Amino acid sequence: MNTELPLKNNIKDVRLDLNITQADLAETVGVSRNTIVSIENGKYTPNAKLALLICIALEKKFEELFFFDSDPDAE
Template sequence: MKNNVKIFRVQADLTQHQLAEKVGVTRQTISLIEKGKYNPTLKLCLEICYAVNKNLNEIFWVDREEFK
């Protein structure tokens, strides 16, 4: 899954640690999500969206080719 978490986190003026505290995970989890090495649950995706005031489509997506 691809994401723009880092872009919107920085725009929201949040550190990885601050975002992690807002959504109830560790800073390391946020780092892994931003690097695309961890696929968060839908619940965590939504928590991140609410924390940075963006919608799901703006932050997370999957390329159709990944399903083929």
């Protein structure tokens, strides 16, 4: 398995669909709004605990929010 595949997410899309602000999500999961911004932008990969807290807060399964980008050069 290629461990260099970037972990992507669609947290922003789900969050907006649920009308949840970055600040609200951050408060719910116990991090700063800047952390949520960094996760959504792919600048920071959350640890397992934070990823699961985000899943719970957004009422989604892990695989519904996080995925590997099979073509990291396509952007």
